Structure formats: C-alpha cells, structure tokens
Amino acid sequence: MARSKKTENGRSDASPIPGRGSSTSPSPDTDRPVGPLSVVVPAEEREEVKVNNANVTELKNACDDAVKRYLSRPELFKQIYLHTDVRLGLGWASVFVAAGTAFYGYKVEFEQSKPVVWAGLILYIILTTIQTLYAYFVEGDTVYSGKRKTFSRRIVSERINLSSHTQPVKGSKQPAYEVAVTYVRSSSGGKSLLAKGKTHGVAEYSAFFDAQGIMDQEKFERWIRFPFKGTFAPPITVRDPQDLGATPGKQVPELQGPVLSALFAQQVATSLDMQRPHIAILGGGLTGLSSAFHLSRRHPEALISVFEKQTRLGGWVHSERAEVKHPEGGTANILLESGPRTLRPNAKSVLELVNLLGLKDSVITTPKTSPAAKNRYLQIPEVQAQGIVPLPSSIPSLLSSPLRSQLLPNVLSEPFKGRNRPAGIEDESFDDFMSRRFGASFARMFGSALVHGIYAADSRKLSIRAAFPSLWEAEERGRGSVVRGMLVPSKASSSLDDYDTGDVPEMMSGAPVFSFKDGMSTITNSLVRYLEGQPNVRIITDTRVELLDLVEGRIQLQTADGRTAHPDAVASALPLPVLHSVLPTHLSLPHLTANPQSSVTVINLVFPLTKGQPSIHPPGFGYLVPRSSSGYSEEGPGILGTVFDSSSLSAQDLPEDSRSRFVKLTVMLGGPHPITERHTTLDNVLKHLNAHLNSRVDGGTGGLALPKPALARTRHHVACIPTPTPGHPQRIEEMKEALSKGPWQGRLDVVGAGVRGVSVGDCVESGKRVGSHWSGLG
Numbered sequence: 001m002a003r004s005k006k007t008e009n010g011r012s013d014a015s016p017i018p019g020r021g022s023s024t025s026p027s028p029d030t031d032r033p034v035g036p037l038s039v040v041v042p043a044e045e046r047e048e049v050k051v052n053n054a055n056v057t058e059l060k061n062a063c064d065d066a067v068k069r070y071l072s073r074p075e076l077f078k079q080i081y082l083h084t085d086v087r088l089g090l091g092w093a094s095v096f097v098a099a100g101t102a103f104y105g106y107k108v109e110f111e112q113s114k115p116v117v118w119a120g121l122i123l124y125i126i127l128t129t130i131q132t133l134y135a136y137f138v139e140g141d142t143v144y145s146g147k148r149k150t151f152s153r154r155i156v157s158e159r160i161n162l163s164s165h166t167q168p169v170k171g172s173k174q175p176a177y178e179v180a181v182t183y184v185r186s187s188s189g190g191k192s193l194l195a196k197g198k199t200h201g202v203a204e205y206s207a208f209f210d211a212q213g214i215m216d217q218e219k220f221e222r223w224i225r226f227p228f229k230g231t232f233a234p235p236i237t238v239r240d241p242q243d244l245g246a247t248p249g250k251q252v253p254e255l256q257g258p259v260l261s262a263l264f265a266q267q268v269a270t271s272l273d274m275q276r277p278h279i280a281i282l283g284g285g286l287t288g289l290s291s292a293f294h295l296s297r298r299h300p301e302a303l304i305s306v307f308e309k310q311t312r313l314g315g316w317v318h319s320e321r322a323e324v325k326h327p328e329g330g331t332a333n334i335l336l337e338s339g340p341r342t343l344r345p346n347a348k349s350v351l352e353l354v355n356l357l358g359l360k361d362s363v364i365t366t367p368k369t370s371p372a373a374k375n376r377y378l379q380i381p382e383v384q385a386q387g388i389v390p391l392p393s394s395i396p397s398l399l400s401s402p403l404r405s406q407l408l409p410n411v412l413s414e415p416f417k418g419r420n421r422p423a424g425i426e427d428e429s430f431d432d433f434m435s436r437r438f439g440a441s442f443a444r445m446f447g448s449a450l451v452h453g454i455y456a457a458d459s460r461k462l463s464i465r466a467a468f469p470s471l472w473e474a475e476e477r478g479r480g481s482v483v484r485g486m487l488v489p490s491k492a493s494s495s496l497d498d499y500d501t502g503d504v505p506e507m508m509s510g511a512p513v514f515s516f517k518d519g520m521s522t523i524t525n526s527l528v529r530y531l532e533g534q535p536n537v538r539i540i541t542d543t544r545v546e547l548l549d550l551v552e553g554r555i556q557l558q559t560a561d562g563r564t565a566h567p568d569a570v571a572s573a574l575p576l577p578v579l580h581s582v583l584p585t586h587l588s589l590p591h592l593t594a595n596p597q598s599s600v601t602v603i604n605l606v607f608p609l610t611k612g613q614p615s616i617h618p619p620g621f622g623y624l625v626p627r628s629s630s631g632y633s634e635e636g637p638g639i640l641g642t643v644f645d646s647s648s649l650s651a652q653d654l655p656e657d658s659r660s661r662f663v664k665l666t667v668m669l670g671g672p673h674p675i676t677e678r679h680t681t682l683d684n685v686l687k688h689l690n691a692h693l694n695s696r697v698d699g700g701t702g703g704l705a706l707p708k709p710a711l712a713r714t715r716h717h718v719a720c721i722p723t724p725t726p727g728h729p730q731r732i733e734e735m736k737e738a739l740s741k742g743p744w745q746g747r748l749d750v751v752g753a754g755v756r757g758v759s760v761g762d763c764v765e766s767g768k769r770v771g772s773h774w775s776g777l778g
C-alpha cells in the first residue's frame with residue numbers, strides 16, 4: 001500500500017529557498033507531519049461493536065455505522081442530512097394532511113366534507129408514495145452523504161455519497177459488504193465542475209468480524225480509509241482518476257480495495273488542477289530528488305510525482321547519529337555516514353543546491369592545509385608487509401617514500417614513451433590505459449587503489465573514458481603523453497554561469513572537501529523538505545514501480561500495489577538494470593544490463609581514547625588497499641580501504657569536547673573481492689585493522705592493540721555503484737538515441753549514476769539536466 005509522507009498541499013512554511021521564508025536547517029525525517037486521517041483511534045477509546053454473526057442485516061448495519069462514524073470526523077466531511085430531511089418533511093406533511101383531513105371529516109358533515117376528504121386522501125397517498133419512491137429511487141442504499149470545502153489556490157467544494165448493500169452468499173463466497181461511492185468536485189461556487197465519478201469496493205464480512213461477532217473497527221477503517229490517506233499523500237495521476245482503482249485480478253494485501261481510490265485521486269487532482277501535465281520520477285535517491293527539485297522549478301505548471309520503493313528517501317546517502325558511551329564515563333553523539341561522506345567544491349551543481357536550499361550555515365569545510373586533505377595512505381603488502389604507507393604529497397616526501405621506486409621511474413619516463421594507443425580504439429579499461437602509460441605494477445598499485453576508492457570496482461573492468469575522461473583527453477592533448485597533456489591547459493571552460501551558486505564558491509575557496517554539520521543527508525533531507533513544501537510535488541514512498549509501458553501511445557505506469565498512472569513524461573533515476581526490469585520486452589532499451597554493479601559493506605567504528613592515548617591512526621584521509629598481485633580471492637581480507645572520519649569530519653560530533661575522546665573510522669569491504677559473512681565479522685575486521693594501523697610506517701601506536709570499539713555499525717549496500725565498462729559512453733549515446741527516436745519519443749529520460757558519473761556532483765548534475773528537452777508537456 002502506498003504510504004506517503006507528503007504534507008498538506010501548499011505547506012510552504014518550511015521552504016528553505018532564499019526569499020521564500022526561513023533558511024532553517026532541516027529537521028530529521030521524523031518531523032514530517034502525518035495527516036490526521038492516518039491517525040487511528042486507539043482500541044481502548046472505541047466502544048466494542050458486537051453483532052450476531054449469522055444475521056447479515058446486523059453485520060451490514062454495523063459496517064454502515066462504522067462508515068458514518070469514520071467519515072463524520074470533524075477533519076473529514078460534514079454529513080448532509082438532505083435525504084433524512086426530505087423523508088421527514090414528506091412524512092410530516094403526510095401526517096399533517098392525514099390529521100387535517102380526519103379533523104375536517106370529523107367537524108364537517110359527511111356529504112359536504114367528501115370532496116375535501118377525497119382530496120386529502122389523494123394528497124396523503126401522493127405524499128407517502130413520493131416518500132416511498134424517494135426512499136427507493138433517490139436515497140436508495142445511501143449510508144452517508146457528506147460535503148466539505150478545501151482550499152488550495154481556490155475554494156473547492158466536494159460532495160460524496162456512499163451507499164452500501166450486502167452481496168449474498170455465492171458458491172464458496174461468504175456474504176460481503178459492498179460500498180459504492182459517487183463524488184462531485186467543483187469550484188467557483190459550483191459553477192465549474194472539476195470532477196465527477198463513481199467507485200466501489202467489496203469485502204467479505206468475515207474480514208472484519210471474528211467468530212464472536214466482534215468487529216475489528218481498525219481493520220475496517222483501514223480498508224475504507226485507504227484513499228483518504230491520499231489527502232495528505234500522493235496523487236498518481238491527474239488525468240484519469242479511475243486509473244487508481246485496483247487492477248483487475250490483483251489483490252491489495254488482505255482485502256480487495258482500495259474502496260475509495262478514485263476519490264483519492266480526485267482529491268489530489270482537484271487541488272492541483274486537473275489539466276496539469278504530469279511528470280513521474282522513478283527513484284527517490286539523490287538523483288530522483290535533485291530531478292524533482294529542478295523539474296519543479298522548471299515546470300511549475302506540472303505535477304511532479306516521485307516514486308520510491310523504500311520508506312526512507314535519499315538512497316544510499318545516509319547519515320545517522322548514534323549515542324556512544326565512553327568506558328571512562330560520558331557520552332557523545334557521533335555522526336555516521338554509510339554512503340558518500342564528503343563533497344568537492346568543484347561540483348557546481350552541488351554548490352547551487354547549497355545556495356538554493358539555504359544550507360550555507362550547515363557547511364563544514366576541511367582546510368587545504370589539514371592533514372585530512374594532504375595525507376593519503378596505501379596498504380600494499382609488497383611494500384610493507386602489514387602496515388600502511390603514506391602517498392607522497394611533495395617532492396621531498398616522494399624522495400624519501402618507500403613508494404618512490406614504484407612512482408618515480410614510471411612517472412618520469414612516461415613523457416618519453418611514444419604514443420602507444422592502439423589505432424582505432426575508442427575506449428579501454430582503466431588498468432589497460434594506466435599499464436600502457438605507466439607500467440603494469442604502477443597501474444595495479446595506484447590505479448586499482450584509486451578505483452577501489454571511487455567505484456569499489458576492478459580497474460581492469462572500468463572504462464577509462466567513462467570514469468576518467470580527463471586522462472584520456474590529456475593523452476590526446478599531450479600527443480600520447482598523459483603527463484605532458486596534464487601540463488597543457490584544457491580548453492574546456494568551467495563557467496559558473498549556468499548555476500545559481502550565489503556566494504557559495506567564495507565560501508568554499510581553499511577547501512578541498514566539505515560536508516555538513518549533520519552529514520550528507522542534509523542535502524537529501526533539505527530536498528525532501530523543499531519538495532514537500534511545493535504544491536505541485538508529491539513524494540510517494542513505499543511504492544515500487546513494477547511496469548512502465550506505452551498503451552495506445554500513452555505512458556502507463558503500474559505500481560506493485562496495483563495502481564496505475566498515466567504521466568506525460570517520466571524521468572528514471574533507477575539503477576539501469578532495475579529500469580530494464582520494469583520495461584516490457586517490446587519497449588526495452590539497449591544496454592541497460594551491460595554494466596556490473598559493485599556491492600560494498602560499510603562498517604562504521606567508533607573507538608574510545610583513554611586519557612593521554614595518542615590517536616589510533618595517523619592524521620589523514622584514510623588508506624586504500626590496491627588489488628593484490630594474485631588478484632581477488634576469498635582468501636584475502638576483502639578490505640577496499642578505510643576512511644579516517646575523525647580527521648575531516650569530527651566537527652559533526654557533539655559535544656565539542658568529545659571529539660578528542662573518540663575516534664571514528666569506516667572500513668569498506670567487498671566490491672570486486674568475493675566476500676562472505678566471515679569477512680565482515682567484527683573480530684575479523686578488527687584483526688586486519690589492527691595490523692594495518694599498528695605497523696604503519698610512521699611508527700604506529702607502538703604495537704598496542706586497538707581499544708574495543710564503543711560502537712560498530714555494519715551496512716551492506718547491494719549493487720550500489722555501477723561499473724561503467726569499456727564502451728559505456730558509446731552505449732549511453734545509443735540508449736539516448738533509442739529514447740528520443742524509438743517509441744518513447746523523448747518522453748522517457750534516464751538519469752543517475754548508471755548513465756554519466758557516480759559522484760554526488762554527477763547525480764545532482766544529472767537531476768539538473770533531466771528532461772531538458774521537455775516543454776509544453778501534455
């Protein structure tokens with residue numbers, strides 16, 4: 001069932017867009033308001049409803065009463081008593097006529113009174129006949145009529161009429177309660193009709209009554225309520241409310257329903273204007289949210305709906321806080337990242353978001369001079385059996401580095417190596433490229449480590465042109481030499497013109513990386529808060545898109561809970577293999593399953609430091625572990641690298657004085673390593689970490705074992721980073737061509753890490769560019 005965290009329409013008090021109000025920092029997800037309709041009356045506050053199970057009239061009456069009780073809540077509808085009033089009026093009128101006639105006949109002499117008595121009798125018969133006909137034809141099985149006025153841009157009046165009857169026993173089917181709903185929606189005092197329709201639902205009485213005849217009122221309300229949740233929840237379509245009914249033959253868990261789904265669709269449609277074009281965004285991760293942000297700004301006239309299969313938004317950008325106890329007393333509130341943890345200021349699209357979402361006050365930067373920015377380490381068994389060695393960051397450190405024999409000759413000789421790119425090749429693996437220019441051992445030691453740190457992938461499988469196009473171009477600029485090419489400035493302009501970055505770039509100047517006080521989720525949470533404040537955006541969580549089809553030329557989107565939508569355009573921010581799985585064969589796009597994806601296990605560790613104890617790691621960014629000379633095997637530790645989070649991000653931890661008492665780091669495993677559960681056990685990870693940190697080149701902690709961690713949190717991210725294999729850029733061109741020229745005719749756009757780049761900046765950028773060719777949708 002779709003569960004949405006959407007707030008009421010038009011709620012804009014939290015809009016962090018400058019000039020639109022506050023610039024408050026985002027509050028956690030839990031702050032999101034929940035519509036009153038989703039509040040279930042607690043069981044203890046209800047009166048028990050008990051009926052004779054064998055009597056369907058009693059069963060039906062109990063359900064009718066439950067409908068009335070539910071719909072008459074003050075926050076829902078105001079009951080209209082028109083039918084009762086008409087029947088009462090007719091009843092009283094017939095009583096008066098009968099009484100008047102009888103009185104007249106009594107007072108006046110028989111012969112003289114005859115005409116009037118006849119007239120009275122006829123009038124009485126007419127009135128009671130009208131009353132009966134009214135009850136039968138007009139009131140029918142009406143259980144409830146209600147009305148309300150809502151305001152969203154304009155006053156909208158809504159009327160619903162709900163009738164019910166019992167479906168008798170049929171074969172193996174038990175007696176069932178059937179509800180039919182009609183609704184009318186209008187504005188301008190009823191002059192302009194916005195929507196009109198009918199819907200119905202059926203459920204066996206046994207679904208709500210137990211063997212003793214006690215009614216499960218909550219269950220009944222859940223069944224009847226489902227669509228009303230939509231008042232605060234998502235629309236799926238603005239065009240065709242009937243679409244939202246359950247798909248024939250599909251079962252919504254437990255009961256057939258939702259009963260009032262068409263009304264649900266209409267409620268949203270009304271508040272948004274039925275004629276709006278509709279853009280659906282698949283995926284509520286960073287790319288999906290960025291797409292919604294930019295599309296909602298670019299197309300204020302359109303309805304934008306974001307579909308996310310999980311409850312949580314933000315994808316694998318995930319910051320959490322944890323209370324950690326120090327064994328010597330005191331606690332700290334430590335921020336843990338399980339996805340990306342830092343950003344680079346060259347990502348203009350991210351700077352733009354920082355500016356537009358009002359996040360400047362939340363930014364924390366790492367100075368260029370800080371060790372976290374300068375010091376990086378490698379763990380290469382061939383160079384130092386167990387420990388980590390610093391990557392040289394200056395000429396003197398290069399000359400004294402244990403890595404100099406690997407670095408110096410290969411880098412210094414590269415400019416003198418002739419052109420060696422094989423004729424006619426358009427792409428190759430990063431490992432092949434590096435081996436050609438710098439030698440195979442250099443490519444393995446440094447190239448594979450770099451690829452582990454970015455793609456968690458095997459550099460022998462990664463496309464140089466997709467992953468590091470600047471190196472490929474440098475080779476061309478340098479007439480065969482990458483080093484020479486890097487010394488020649490590239491012609492590519494890096495203008496900020498296209499980005500509304502305000503003064504954020506100046507604020508970042510000198511900082512190699514930045515993050516936020518509350519971590520990377522600050523961006524995704526702020527995007528969600530912004531989007532929730534937009535009347536034309538709906539975020540639909542817990543809803544998996546199952547099918548994306550074209551039916552008679554219209555886009556048809558089906559969700560796993562059996563609902564259908566007909567958006568005018570779709571932006572897919574799904575991983576490409578997932579997109580492949582939702583497209584029917586006749587619409588499948590080329591190359592969606594061409595690339596493998598890496599899975600990473602992320603283990604956040606927090607260690608307490610005792611007084612006077614030196615840190616457990618050297619100052620720096622962390623270390624990477626290159627591919628071993630024997631390749632990837634289950635025998636190895638499976639570690640890709642470790643990030644020293646305290647070095648760059650301790651400012652996220654509270655209180656301030658706890659920062660020197662705890663050390664946080666993150667160990668990453670998996671990717672191309674075939675890992676099993678054994679690899680990710682805490683004991684195993686600590687054993688290797690201990691060996692890496694205690695025998696480091698700068699002396700380590702003097703051989704002391706690591707303290708027992710105060711916190712260890714493990715997250716397995718399955719298929720989280722795509723590996724663009726050689727030929728990827730060409731394949732993407734072909735896919736884009738199929739999108740624009742094939743049956744989709746440009747109405748489907750595909751964005752995200754699987755398309756152009758895997759960094760946070762790339763994802764936000766792709767959200768900025770999505771559907772740039774869409775105009776005049778609909």
Ligand SMILES: C=Cc1c2[nH]c(c1C)Cc1[nH]c(c(CCC(=O)O)c1C)Cc1[nH]c(c(C)c1CCC(=O)O)Cc1[nH]c(c(C)c1C=C)C2
Nearest residue numbers: 339340341342344452453454456640641642643668758759
């Ligand atoms: C959580 C594991 C991740 C690994 N790679 C990525 C993630 C999220 C994605 C990634 N990491 C980096 C980049 C380049 C960023 C850029 O160019 O702007 C990308 C796309 C670099 C990077 N790698 C690590 C860190 C701390 C950073 C800085 C950016 C960031 O915070 O993500 C460390 C690291 N990441 C991975 C491993 C195995 C690893 C090891 C130390 C995999």
